[in-house]
Amino acid sequence: MASSEPRNWTPTTSLVGLMRKYSRILPLVGQWSSFSKSTRKSTVSDPTMRSAEIARNIQRGEVDESDIHDLIQGVVSRDGGRWPDEEVVMVLQSIFEHGLESENTGRLTLGMMQSGEILTWPEEWKHLVVDKHSTGGVGDKVSIPLAPALAACGLKVPMISGRGLGHTGGTLDKLESIPGFNVQLHTQSIQDQVAEIGFAMVGQTEDLVPADRRMYALRDVTGTVASLPLITSSIVSKKAAESLSALVLDVKHGRAAFMTEREDAMRLAEAMVSAATHCGIHTRAILTTMDLPLGSAIGNSIEIVESIETLRGNGPSDLEELVCAQGGALLEMVGVAEDFESGSIAILDSLHDGSALERFIEMAVAQGVDPSVFETEHMLIRSLGLLDPELNDTELKCDSEGYVLHIDALALALVALDLGAGRKKVTDTIDHAVGILVEVDIGESMTKGQTWVTIHHRDNLSDDLISRIQNALTIGDKKDPESRIDTWIG
Known part of the structure; x- marks a missing residue:
């Protein structure tokens, strides 16, 4: 199949190269920013009694197929068989505390899938x-x-x-x-x-x-x-x-x-x-x-x-x-x-x-x-909000010489979260344009003063944020990159 890549989209060697290319026009256009429903009739008659019975069966390790079926019916039924929240929670807490055997986890999964x-x-x-x-x-x-x-x-x-x-x-x-x-x-x-x-x-x-x-x-x-x-x-x-x-x-x-x-x-x-x-x-x-x-x-x-x-x-x-x-x-x-x-x-x-x-x-x-x-x-970058004039970019430099041994993903992710790139609670609004671009790889030789990361942000970066970012980089003796793949199962 032939490529649909536009004529005006010239190849670049890396994301870093692409971002650096467009950083040259920032003074002109702005700054960088980024479960078939079951046909079997439910056996649920008294929800309160049945939910308690299922919870006890889970605790005893005596769960059977009818228990899983009635749980799902109690969760999704739209008639009198629907359980109130506290009854569903009773069963969920029993699963949380006592677990389920593999076969019953499979039954639960299948029942949930068939709920809609x-x-x-x-x-x-x-x-x-x-x-x-x-x-x-x-x-x-x-x-x-x-x-x-x-x-x-x-x-x-x-x-x-x-x-x-x-x-x-x-x-x-x-x-x-x-x-x-x-x-x-x-x-x-x-x-x-x-x-x-x-x-x-x-x-x-x-x-x-x-x-x-x-x-x-x-x-x-x-x-x-x-x-x-x-x-x-x-x-x-x-x-x-x-x-x-x-x-x-x-x-x-x-x-x-x-x-x-x-x-x-x-x-x-x-x-x-x-x-x-x-x-x-x-x-x-x-x-x-x-x-x-x-x-x-x-x-x-x-x-x-x-x-x-x-x-x-x-x-x-x-x-x-x-x-x-x-x-x-x-x-x-x-x-x-x-x-x-x-x-x-x-x-x-x-x-x-x-x-x-x-x-x-x-x-x-x-x-x-x-x-x-x-x-x-340019159209892609602009459409993504990365040329928003209210967006700032800050380069941070390496403060020592050596090789890149580690880049702390969690530390950087928590900074990105503080910048607005993610949600701390479900109702939070995301700022798509902010983020962090790491410009070095594991094993790369670094010189003091070399840029290793660029931050795309709205407000000024606090000293605490800068310190957290800088502490995410570990420099030392040479280390070769390793595969991200550990093992396969199944």
């Missing part, structure tokens, strides 16, 4: 429908180049993503940096777009997995979020509602990950693979490290720029590695590629020949973006 609409696909290509999920990290923008690359390789990707909260960013927030981008499509629109273009990147609809929506809201206010079976069923039920043939789960561990300890990440990965398999999805999990930022950009608009650069074959090596690994695995899992290696090469080729970029632009336009946004580099 389920996406449907034509018989002729339903075996090509795939997706991925990441537990989140700093600078994690893998989904944005991966989905169009998969579509360019012939797969179908109904990617339903989420928003960011805390120090990890959300795919939807990044996409909404692009003016006009509509992430709220109805179920039929998602199905139509996947059929026509090959993929869609959207938020969860009201009709998909309503059981999870209510259960998560109650978990959030009752301190029962950090439960392995509840986390597993919440994540996998939403993916199962997409009617996938194959799924890759990117489970991160490290200082800046949701699961800081490798052992916890491994348990989560194994639980999700088991639950997804129970739902009939061919699933593999990849454990990846999250101590360093992924790529160079931390922040919404600048992560879109870095994603576009990756779609043009100019992406950072660690980001490209994960895109190709996850894409290659999915191509192999559905039989489009003979093996993992050839699948990874096909994904890489789509990034370098322009076909993945063409699909991304087609998808963005279909979801409301003016095509002129992608005509030139």
Whole structure:
């Protein structure tokens, strides 16, 4: 497939190079900124008694299929069988305190998936429908180049993503940096777009997995979020509602990950693979490290720029590695590629020949973006708000000589959060243009006074913020970069 890259969009060697190119015109135009519904009649008669019975069964390890069925009915029923919040919470707390066996976690996941609409696909290509999920990290923008690359390789990707909260960013927030981008499509629109273009990147609809929506809201206010079976069923039920043939789960561990300890990440990965398999999805999990930022950009608009650069074959090596690994695995899992290696090469080729970029632009336009946004580099940068005259950019210098040993992803992410790039609470508004651009790599030789990071911000940077940023860089003896991939499961 021929590249649709505009004539006036000249190649650049890196995101840093692109940002530096446009920094020259700042004095003129401004400064840089970025669950089929169950047909079985519910056995719920007295909600209070049944919920207490289920909670006791969980505590005793005596849960059966009818317990899971009645729990889901109690959560989503719209008639007299609907449980009040305190009854649902009673069961959630019992799961939180005593856990669930793997088989019952799978049953819970399947029941949640079946609580609402389920996406449907034509018989002729339903075996090509795939997706991925990441537990989140700093600078994690893998989904944005991966989905169009998969579509360019012939797969179908109904990617339903989420928003960011805390120090990890959300795919939807990044996409909404692009003016006009509509992430709220109805179920039929998602199905139509996947059929026509090959993929869609959207938020969860009201009709998909309503059981999870209510259960998560109650978990959030009752301190029962950090439960392995509840986390597993919440994540996998939403993916199962997409009617996938194959799924890759990117489970991160490290200082800046949701699961800081490798052992916890491994348990989560194994639980999700088991639950997804129970739902009939061919699933593999990849454990990846999250101590360093992924790529160079931390922040919404600048992560879109870095994603576009990756779609043009100019992406950072660690980001490209994960895109190709996850894409290659999915191509192999559905039989489009003979093996993992050839699948990874096909994904890489789509990034370098322009076909993945063409699909991304087609998808963005279909979801409301003016095509002129992608005509030139300048149009893209301006549209993303990175030339806003009220946006400041501050370069920080290395204060010693040596080699880059470590860049603290969590420290930088918390600074970006303070700048406005993320949400500390759900009701917060995001400033898409602010963020942090890391301009050095692990193992790179540094001289004193060399710029290592650029901050895009609104207000003046406090001494405390500057100190926190500078302390995120560790200089010492030479260290070679390491792969972000730890191991595969499934």
